[in-house]
Amino acid sequence: xxxxxxxxxxxxxxxxxxxxxxxxxxxxxxxxxxxxxxxxxxxxxxxxxxxxxxxxxxxxxxxxxxxxxxxxxxxxxxxxxxxxxxxxxxxxxxxxxxxxxxxxxxxxxxxxxxxxxxxxxxxxxxxxxxxxxxxxxxxxxxxxxxxxxxxxxxxxxxxxxxxxxxxxxxxxxxxxxxxxxxxxxxxxxxxxxxxxxxxxxxxxxxxxxxxxxxxxxxxxxxxxxxxxxxxxxxxxxxxxxxxxxxxxxxxxxxxxxxxxxxxxxxxxxxxxxxxxxxxxxxxxxxxxxxxxxxxxxxxxxxxxxxxxxxxxxxxxxxxxxxxxxxxxxxxxxxxxxxxxxxxxxxxxxxxxxxxxxxxxxxxxxxxxxxxxxxxxxxxxxxxxxxxxxxxxxxxxxxxxxxxxxxxxxxxxxxxxxxxxxxxxxxxxxxxxxxxxxxxxxxxxxx
Amino acid sequence: xxxxxxxxxxxxxxxxxxxxxxxxxxxxxxxxxxxxxxxxxxxxxxxxxxxxxxxxxxxxxxxxxxxxxxxxxxxxxxxxxxxxxxxxxxxxxxxxxxxxxxxxxxxxxxxxxxxxxxxxxxxxxxxxxxxxxxxxxxxxxxxxxxxxxxxxxxxxxxxxxxxxxxxxxxxxxxxxxxxxxxxxxxxxxxxxxxxxxxxxxxxxxxxxxxxxxxxxxxxxxxxxxxxxxxxxxxxxxxxxxxxxxxxxxxxxxxxxxxxxxxxxxxxxxxxxxxxxxxxxxxxxxxxxxxxxxxxxxxxxxxxxxxxxxxxxxxxxxxxxxxxxxxxxxxxxxxxxxxxxxxxxxxxxxxxxxxxxxxxxxxxxxxxxxxxxxxxxxxxxxxxxxxxxxxxxxxxxxxxxxxxxxxxxxxxxxxxxxxxxxxxxxxxxxxxxxxxxxxxxxxxxxx
Numbered sequence: 001x002x003x004x005x006x007x008x009x010x011x012x013x014x015x016x017x018x019x020x021x022x023x024x025x026x027x028x029x030x031x032x033x034x035x036x037x038x039x040x041x042x043x044x045x046x047x048x049x050x051x052x053x054x055x056x057x058x059x060x061x062x063x064x065x066x067x068x069x070x071x072x073x074x075x076x077x078x079x080x081x082x083x084x085x086x087x088x089x090x091x092x093x094x095x096x097x098x099x100x101x102x103x104x105x106x107x108x109x110x111x112x113x114x115x116x117x118x119x120x121x122x123x124x125x126x127x128x129x130x131x132x133x134x135x136x137x138x139x140x141x142x143x144x145x146x147x148x149x150x151x152x153x154x155x156x157x158x159x160x161x162x163x164x165x166x167x168x169x170x171x172x173x174x175x176x177x178x179x180x181x182x183x184x185x186x187x188x189x190x191x192x193x194x195x196x197x198x199x200x201x202x203x204x205x206x207x208x209x210x211x212x213x214x215x216x217x218x219x220x221x222x223x224x225x226x227x228x229x230x231x232x233x234x235x236x237x238x239x240x241x242x243x244x245x246x247x248x249x250x251x252x253x254x255x256x257x258x259x260x261x262x263x264x265x266x267x268x269x270x271x272x273x274x275x276x277x278x279x280x281x282x283x284x285x286x287x288x289x290x291x292x293x294x295x296x297x298x299x300x301x302x303x304x305x306x307x308x309x310x311x312x313x314x315x316x317x318x319x320x321x322x323x324x325x326x327x328x329x330x331x332x333x334x335x336x337x338x339x340x341x342x343x344x345x346x347x348x349x350x351x352x353x354x355x356x357x358x359x360x361x362x363x364x365x366x367x368x369x370x371x372x373x374x375x376x377x378x379x380x381x382x383x384x385x386x387x388x389x390x391x392x393x394x395x396x397x398x399x400x401x402x403x404x405x406x407x408x409x410x411x412x413x414x415x416x417x418x419x420x421x422x423x424x425x426x427x428x429x430x431x432x433x434x435x436x437x438x439x440x441x442x443x444x445x446x
Numbered sequence: 447x448x449x450x451x452x453x454x455x456x457x458x459x460x461x462x463x464x465x466x467x468x469x470x471x472x473x474x475x476x477x478x479x480x481x482x483x484x485x486x487x488x489x490x491x492x493x494x495x496x497x498x499x500x501x502x503x504x505x506x507x508x509x510x511x512x513x514x515x516x517x518x519x520x521x522x523x524x525x526x527x528x529x530x531x532x533x534x535x536x537x538x539x540x541x542x543x544x545x546x547x548x549x550x551x552x553x554x555x556x557x558x559x560x561x562x563x564x565x566x567x568x569x570x571x572x573x574x575x576x577x578x579x580x581x582x583x584x585x586x587x588x589x590x591x592x593x594x595x596x597x598x599x600x601x602x603x604x605x606x607x608x609x610x611x612x613x614x615x616x617x618x619x620x621x622x623x624x625x626x627x628x629x630x631x632x633x634x635x636x637x638x639x640x641x642x643x644x645x646x647x648x649x650x651x652x653x654x655x656x657x658x659x660x661x662x663x664x665x666x667x668x669x670x671x672x673x674x675x676x677x678x679x680x681x682x683x684x685x686x687x688x689x690x691x692x693x694x695x696x697x698x699x700x701x702x703x704x705x706x707x708x709x710x711x712x713x714x715x716x717x718x719x720x721x722x723x724x725x726x727x728x729x730x731x732x733x734x735x736x737x738x739x740x741x742x743x744x745x746x747x748x749x750x751x752x753x754x755x756x757x758x759x760x761x762x763x764x765x766x767x768x769x770x771x772x773x774x775x776x777x778x779x780x781x782x783x784x785x786x787x788x789x790x791x792x793x794x795x796x797x798x799x800x801x802x803x804x805x806x807x808x809x810x811x812x813x814x815x816x817x818x819x820x821x822x823x824x825x826x827x828x829x830x831x832x833x834x835x836x837x838x839x840x841x842x843x844x845x846x847x848x849x850x851x852x853x854x855x856x857x858x859x860x861x862x863x864x865x866x867x868x869x870x871x872x873x874x875x876x877x878x879x880x881x882x883x884x885x886x887x888x889x890x891x892x
Binding site for chain 1: 478481482485512515516518519520521522523524526527528530531533534535537538540541542544545546548549554555556561582606
């Protein structure tokens with residue numbers, strides 16, 4: 001009865017059982033329909049034979065609503081109580097998600113950060129994970145259940161108080177838990193298809209990256225790519241844990257962030273694909289920084305150090321630094337640095353306080369800057385990269401105000417209104433454009 | 447400089463420091479303004495020199511909203527997950543209340559049921575408290591802080607899962623915690639001024655009771671007075687803990703529920719007031735019951751037992767029972783009993799199943815009944831009470847369908863539409879009416 005040329009469907013049995021940690025952000029679980037959709041996705045992974053641990057953020061705008069409520073009763077709520085309040089958001093989403101999975105006929109149990117063994121220091125609002133002791137999660141998996149864990153939260157080692165991990169905290173929870181459980185992969189679900197060669201909102205011809213090395217992803221994250229937080233990539237790199245960034249709206253594979261073979265049970269890619277690393281991985285950009293210039297600094301040994309000491313004591317995170325050559329016989333110079341806009345006021349106050357002791361003339365603040373970065377491990381062995389980079393900007397008459405480089409990255413500061421042109425010019429110059437238009441970026445929850 | 451007849455204001459210093467547990471229901475903390483008002487109340491108690499532990503329910507409609515959310519994803523959510531979900535409500539209210547108190551310049555720390563040491567069994571949705579180990583609460587008090595505890599929740603001894611205590615759970619938390627801390631009083635804040643001689647919505651001339659014996663309060667609670675849950679009064683009675691039921695909207699003292707002297711540091715009443723117990727404390731009523739009549743029961747030994755066994759196995763809580771005398775030579779009788787309306791369908795199903803084996807004719811269900819109860823420890827020594835009671839109903843032509851009595855209580859079942867008249871007639875007959883109109887009852891949260 002066979003017909004020449006027909007192809008019989010193959011029955012593919014998943015022989016290798018993997019332990020999969022899946023993280024869903026707030027926009028994926030914004031309402032009951034979102035939760036039901038995510039529940040189906042989780043159930044499909046479980047029914048494929050895998051062990052599944054899910055990390056979930058608070059639903060949609062819950063966190064903002066809770067912060068509003070706090071502000072109605074106190075202009076400066078104590079950090080301990082703010083953490084207690086905000087962690088209720090994940091408690092809601094995880095319990096409702098567990099219910100939705102149960103409704104599909106599978107057993108799911110939800111766990112708070114504390115119950116999941118996420119041990120942190122006592123820095124409320126920006127706690128760091130010290131240890132993960134996932135005994136209850138392991139037991140739930142051993143009993144055949146899906147474990148649902150509240151992202152973004154933990155319990156402090158010293159005081160046993162509830163803590164939150166700060167921005168990107170749910171990703172960090174997922175990666176830390178995956179490392180502690182020796183998971184085969186940590187899947188970060190988002191509303192885009194993966195990591196792109198540039199932000200598709202700026203470069204519609206940007207291409208999805210199938211696989212990226214961890215050090216490149218670190219540079220992308222550190223230079224403005226919002227899809228993964230720096231901390232989370234660092235954690236995964238330290239524990240040799242593959243991350244798979246993918247869309248919660250589509251079944252397609254996204255971007256694998258790993259330096260090791262892609263797990264065969266979880267991917268249709270060849271484990272080693274691509275065998276040959278591309279020279280350039282992508283173009284990142286950042287609109288969140290400002291530039292401070294300290295004008296008329298006495299050109300003496302130790303003066304620059306005094307300036308950066310004053311800024312460091314105010315716990316400001318400095319990014320790029322440029323010290324101009326002292327002009328003429330004045331014996332004075334200018335020092336510029338970039339920093340997060342959010343820390344601008346604090347930095348200016350710290351410098352004003354130190355002005356008399358250091359003896360500089362004035363401080364200038366400029367928040368109309370942007371930063372564009374080109375990232376690729378191939379730069380190490382391809383010396384022509386920086387020339388192509390500078391040519392691309394020069395041909396578009398884009399002025400470079402500051403430059404910084406690493407072995408695998410070139411970053412420059414431009415005027416903010418020239419940033420998009422700069423991203424597009426560099427993307428094109430390095431041949432990263434594709435024909436197809438990409439899915440547009442959106443928020444990715446916390 | 448003194449003037450004859452003037453009275454100098456006395457400076458009253460509170461010399462005796464008391465440990466006060468205060469419980470605020472959902473309607474008292476329905477929004478930010480309510481929370482700020484409650485915070486002031488708590489701060490005033492602390493500034494009077496007392497140690498303060500606060501138990502708080504979820505804000506306003508939070509619990510109903512969370513149940514709605516659960517129903518959107520699952521028609522039968524697992525009880526463990528429903529508890530995890532619902533307990534987020536108290537986590538929100540307690541954290542925001544702690545913030546509001548901090549904003550008044552006092553230190554407040556919030557604790558989940560688990561952190562406060564509320565240990566329960568594993569019956570999700572209706573857990574019973576097994577033990578209270580309030581070490582962290584005691585430490586917070588010792589360090590001068592106000593402790594805010596989530597009502598209605600605990601942690602199961604066996605599985606370490608989050609549990610809820612069911613209806614009236616926050617009152618139970620407050621009383622159990624007060625007992626474990628050996629508090630001087632457990633103050634239950636509500637939206638009425640205290641316990642009244644009857645529901646002021648039915649009897650506008652009802653009088654606030656200054657003090658009531660625990661066994662009277664138990665009878666009131668068991669017979670429809672909603673101001674305190676039966677469980678909570680039982681707990682306080684077992685631990686000799688005074689309860690003070692009072693309004694969160696007024697500074698006046700409410701009703702003391704205790705068999706011991708009223709703590710002098712916390713009351714303007716004479717400790718023993720009133721020295722002479724009144725004969726009657728009050729009139730309670732209940733609209734929540736229905737009556738089932740099993741018609742044509744064979745009048746043999748063991749048949750009534752078989753009927754009640756069938757009902758008991760369905761975990762139905764029976765209240766009053768009447769067995770009619772067998773009429774004539776039929777050898778058959780009727781048995782009537784009352785039960786909560788909510789359990790009506792289950793009871794009928796259980797009886798239908800047992801019909802063939804027991805051999806009765808049919809089951810009649812009547813949910814148009816009401817129960818009125820007169821309560822007072824003085825009944826023991828005043829034999830004329832029942833005559834006055836029956837006269838009061840007879841003179842208003844109110845038919846008594848069932849009667850039950852204890853040493854300190856008389857209850858009768860009437861038609862539902864005659865219940866209010868019955869309550870008023872009895873209240874008047876025992877001289878409980880006052881001139882002043884009382885504050886009207888409302889919901890009291892969970």
